[in-house]
Amino acid sequence: MKLFDVYPLNPVEIVKGEGSLVWDNNGQEFLDLYGGHAVISIGHSHPHYVKRLTEQLNKIGFYSNSIRIRGQEELAEKLGTVSQKADYQLFLCNSGAEANENALKLASFYNGRKKVIAFKGAFHGRTSLAVAATDNPKIVAPVNETSNIIFLPLNDANALNEAFAEYGNDICAVIIEGIQGVGGIKPASQEFLRLIRNLCDSHNSVYIADSVQCGYGRTGSFYSHDYAGANADIYTMAKGMGNGFPVAGISIAPKFKPWHGMLGTTFGGNHLACAAALSVLEVIQDEKLLDNASEVGAYLIEELNKFEKVKEVRGRGLMIGIDLPEELSHVKKDLLFKHHIFTGEAKPNVIRLLPALNLNKAHADRFLEAFSKTLNS
Numbered sequence: 001m002k003l004f005d006v007y008p009l010n011p012v013e014i015v016k017g018e019g020s021l022v023w024d025n026n027g028q029e030f031l032d033l034y035g036g037h038a039v040i041s042i043g044h045s046h047p048h049y050v051k052r053l054t055e056q057l058n059k060i061g062f063y064s065n066s067i068r069i070r071g072q073e074e075l076a077e078k079l080g081t082v083s084q085k086a087d088y089q090l091f092l093c094n095s096g097a098e099a100n101e102n103a104l105k106l107a108s109f110y111n112g113r114k115k116v117i118a119f120k121g122a123f124h125g126r127t128s129l130a131v132a133a134t135d136n137p138k139i140v141a142p143v144n145e146t147s148n149i150i151f152l153p154l155n156d157a158n159a160l161n162e163a164f165a166e167y168g169n170d171i172c173a174v175i176i177e178g179i180q181g182v183g184g185i186k187p188a189s190q191e192f193l194r195l196i197r198n199l200c201d202s203h204n205s206v207y208i209a210d211s212v213q214c215g216y217g218r219t220g221s222f223y224s225h226d227y228a229g230a231n232a233d234i235y236t237m238a239k240g241m242g243n244g245f246p247v248a249g250i251s252i253a254p255k256f257k258p259w260h261g262m263l264g265t266t267f268g269g270n271h272l273a274c275a276a277a278l279s280v281l282e283v284i285q286d287e288k289l290l291d292n293a294s295e296v297g298a299y300l301i302e303e304l305n306k307f308e309k310v311k312e313v314r315g316r317g318l319m320i321g322i323d324l325p326e327e328l329s330h331v332k333k334d335l336l337f338k339h340h341i342f343t344g345e346a347k348p349n350v351i352r353l354l355p356a357l358n359l360n361k362a363h364a365d366r367f368l369e370a371f372s373k374t375l376n377s
Contacts, residue, residue, distance in 0.1 A: 010336065012024050012030075012336075013025045014030070016045075017032070017040075017044025017045055018043070018044055018045050019043040019044060019045075019046075019356070019358070020032055020033070020043060020044075020355055020356050020358075020359050020360070020363050021044070022044060022342070028340060029340060030336075030340045030341065030342055031340065031341045031342070031363055031366055031367060032044070032342045032355065032356070033341060033342055033343050033353050033354070033355040033359075033363075033367055034342045034343050034344045034352070034353070034354055034355070035240075035354050035355055035356055036244070037213070037239060037344070037354070038181065038213045038218060038239045038240060038319070038354035039239045039240060039242075039243070039244055040240075040243060040244060040355075040356050041216055041217065041218070041239075041240030041241075041243050041280055041284070041289075041356060041357050042243050042279075042280055042283040042284065042287075042289065042356060042357065042358060043243075043356040043358050044244075044356075046243065046279070046283060048279050048282065048283055049243055049276065049279045049280070049283070051279075052275045052276065052278065052279035052282075053245070053272060053275050053276055053279070055275070056071075056271055056272055056274075056275035057272060059271075060271055061270070061271060061272050062267075062270045062271060062272065063270075063271065064266065065264070065265070065266075065268070065269060069269060069270075069271060069274065071269075071271055071274030071275060071278065072090075072092060072269045072274055074274070074278060075090070075092070075269075075274050075277050075278050075281075076089075076090040078278060078281045078282070079249075079251065079277075079281060082222060082281050082284060082285055083222045083223065083235075083251065084222065085231070085235075085251055087253075087254050088235075088251045088252055088253055088254065089251070089252040089253075089254070089256070089258070090249055090250070090251060090252070091249060091250050091252060091263055091268075092247065092248070092249045092265070092268040092269030092273065092274075093248045093249060093250070093265045093268035093269075094246050094247065094248055094265065094267050094268050094273075095125070095238055095246060095248050096124075096125055096212035096213070096236065096237075096238035096239060096248055097124070097125025097126050097127040097130045097131075098125075098127065098248055098265070098268075099125075099212060099236035099237060099238050099248040099249060099250050100124045100125050100127075100129075100130040100133070100175065100208070100210060100212070100236050101125065101127050101128065101129055101130050102250055102263050103173075103175070103208045103234045103236050103250050104116060104129050104130070104133070104172075104173060104175065104208065105129070105263070106206075106234065106250070106252065106256060106262075106263065107172050107173035107205075107206035107208060107233075107234065108172050108173075109262065110206060110255075110256055111172060111204055111205065111206065113169075113170055113171065113172035113173075113205075114148045114170070114172055115148050115149075115150060115167055115170045115171050115172055116129075116133055116148060116149050116150070116171075116172055116173050116174070116175060117150045117152060117160070117163055117171060117173070117174040117175070118133040118134075118135070118149055118150070118151055118152075118174075118175050118176075119135070119151065119152055119153070119154045119176055119180075120135050120151055120152070120153050120154055120183075121135055121154060121180050121182075121183030121184065121186060122134055122135045122151075122154075122175075122176070122177060122180065122183060122210075123135070123136065123177075123180070123181065123182035123183060124175060124177075124210055124212075125212075126139060128143075128144055129144075129146075131144050132144050132145065132146050132148075132149050133149050133175055135151060135183070136182075148172075150163055150167070154176075154180065154183075154186060154188060154192075155188060155189050155192045157191070157192060157195055160192070160195060160196070160199065161195075161199070164199045164202075164203060168203060169203055169204070171203055171205045172205060172206065173200075173205055173206040173207070173208050174196050174199075174200060174205060174206075174207055174208065175208040175210055176188055176193070176196065176208070176209065176210060176225075177210045177211075177212075177213070177214055177224075178193070178209060178210075178211060178214045178215070178219070178223065178224030178225040178227075179213075179214040179219065179224050179315060179316065179319055180214075181213035181214060181319070181346075181352070181354075182213075182346060183346065184314075184321055184323070184346040184347075184350045185314045185315045185319060185320060185321025185346065185350060185352060186314060186321070187224075187314065187315065187316065188225075188228075190227060190228040190229070191228075193225055193228035193230055194228050194229070194230045196230075197228075197230035197231075197232075200233070206233045206234065207232045207233045207234075208232065208233065208234045208235075208236065209223060209225040209232035209234065209235045209236070210236050211223045211224060211225065211235050211236060211237050212236055212237060212238045212239055212248075213239055213319075213354070214319055215235065215237050215240070216237055216239070216240035216241055216280075216284075217240070217284055217289055217290045217293055217317075217357050218240060218293060218317055218318055218319045218354070218357065219293065219297075219315075219316040219317035219318075219319050220290055220291075220293045220294030220297060220316060220317035220318075221290070221316075221317075222290065223235050223237075224316065224319070227316070231253070232253075233252075233253045233255070233256075234250050234251065234252055234253065234256075235250065235251040236248075236249075236250050237249055237250070237251070240280070240357075241277050241280060242273060242276040242277050242280065243276060243279070243280050244276075245272065245273060245276035245277075246267075246273065247268075247269075247273035247274075247276055247277050248268070249268075249269075249277075283358075284357065287358060289357040289358055290357075292357060292358055292359070293317040293318045293357045294317055296318065296359050296360070296361060296364055297315070297316065297317035297318045297319075297320065298317075299361060299364060300318075300320060300353065300364050300367075300368070301313055301315065301320060303364075303368050304320070304322055304368075304371075307371070307372070307375060309324070309325070309328060309375050310322055310323065310324060310375075311323040311324060311325055315353075318353065318354065318355055318356075318357060318359060319353075319354060320352070320353040320354075321346065321350045321351070321352055321353075322350065322351040322352075322353070323349065323350050324349045324350070324351065325349065326348070326349060328349065328375065329348070329349050331351060331371075331374050331375065332345050332351050334374045334377065335351075335367075335370060335371065335374055338374070339370035339373070339374065341366075341367055341370055353367075
């Protein structure tokens with residue numbers, strides 16, 4: 001049997017990681033500024049993370065949600081504290097797509113409606129409704145197509161007001177990334193997020209904050225939407241939540257009332273997932289990683305803005321997009337193969353930086369030096 005060939009692969013095999021560094025099977029060191037799509041939040045093989053998972057695995061790795069799992073309760077309490085949303089409720093699942101799928105389903109249960117507003121450039125996942133709300137027709141299969149999704153331009157207040165005026169009380173939810181990731185590191189403005197909150201309040205619609213890539217401290221705020229000063233009804237989270245262990249969840253406002261069977265999952269919130277997620281929150285808190293993400297991110301953004309050949313630098317904290325002209329489309333490849341630095345990309349020519357939240361200034365400088373050489377080579 002062969003692998004189903006859906007991933008364009010770099011010819012690199014990573015076998016070891018520590019902090020913001022990884023090594024391939026030939027012993028070559030790489031600086032990791034991508035963290036496997038923003039997944040590595042507290043660094044590769046963090047000692048506390050390894051200890052937590054090992055201890056849990058030596059006790060029990062899995063049992064179903066038909067019994068009490070104390071780790072789920074501990075995780076909910078810790079997440080409420082760190083995110084400053086202690087009155088919210090937590091449902092645990094396995095992936096970002098599943099989190100967004102459940103958020104949209106919960107919203108529809110809440111108000112009995114079907115229409116969802118999403119935005120141009122959005123990426124919400126690859127499952128049925130999540131992919132329908134994703135602005136990429138190439139990955140939307142015919143079975144996923146629905147007339148219930150309304151795509152609007154990001155940060156266009158007039159278009160949003162007009163959509164609510166036209167569809168009014170038919171709108172189930174508005175789903176938005178605080179900063180679009182796959183869309184090219186494009187932030188939603190504070191004013192736009194506050195407008196969403198106000199319109200959802202006026203029409204009993206649900207404000208869903210997709211924080212799968214842009215949340216969990218990546219921007220220096222726990223959820224990237226928080227800088228607007230307006231709470232969402234549901235926050236979805238995944239990538240950085242388990243530092244590589246598959247875990248996801250939705251944080252749900254008190255106004256939503258659960259009933260048995262409303263949502264469900266086999267693997268979500270299992271013992272190992274909770275151990276991984278708890279260790280991440282403990283490290284974020286103990287090592288003050290929100291502050292570090294803000295400080296090192298601000299330093300990188302300031303320095304990147306000094307490069308004349310860069311068209312634009314976007315983002316907040318350690319979620320950074322570097323928009324390059326077409327003639328510099330080789331930069332990402334050169335950073336990897338000439339300077340051994342992993343970065344991400346967004347089409348057509350945006351380099352995405354999504355490193356661990358404990359990235360230090362020395363590693364930031366290492367990237368800036370390599371980036372300068374690559375621009376001028």
